[in-house]
Amino acid sequence: MLAYDPSLKRHYRLYQDLIQAIQDQDMAKLEDRLAVNQEGLSNYMKRSLKTLAKHLPFIENTFHYPYTNGKIEGTHNKIKVLNRIAYGFRNLGNYLDRICLYFSSQPIQ
Template sequence: LDLIFDFSPKFKQVYQVYQGILEATREKDGSILHDVIYNYHPTRSAMDTAVSTLKRNIHYVKNACYFSYSNGPIEGINRKIKELKRHCYGFRNLNNFFNRIDCIFLLNQKEAPTA
């Protein structure tokens, strides 16, 4: 990385911001995240857009750091239902479609880790 950093200081700054955001989310520390986002200086790169989006939604991003709630499992079930609709187009009986959705839901309950 040092060779790339010497070649492109702009990349070094973007990489350090990226690593700071990753560290803050891994550690679930909203204050580090806030510091990284608000100490960022624009570099005319794609990171500018990402950081400005994070600034606009900083309240929600910090909540994601502080709380363990996630809509990930629900989104996973929704994705599987949509995939089922694409692959099984034209069920003759709507009850069969709903039974397949129930099977997906039951499989997800068995796969879910218990705390």
């Protein structure tokens, strides 16, 4: 596929280089790939490169610190699922009690 379309090959190679730089946590390589000549790139790729460049300091932080917000997002998702299957509690206190029961094995007093 890539042999038939040089534009597709260029886009794919750039995409793979960006992924590799992030996986290797190589900031210099990432900055180098973001500074690529954007002539001939699709508007989608240009927008993606611009967004990555805009958030570069935050991306660099992820290279240095192992913290994520995955646990918080998981908790939020569980509450949303509970809300979907609860069909709406009439009493907010009961709803909050149900959330507490969902996240702990200890009974509420």
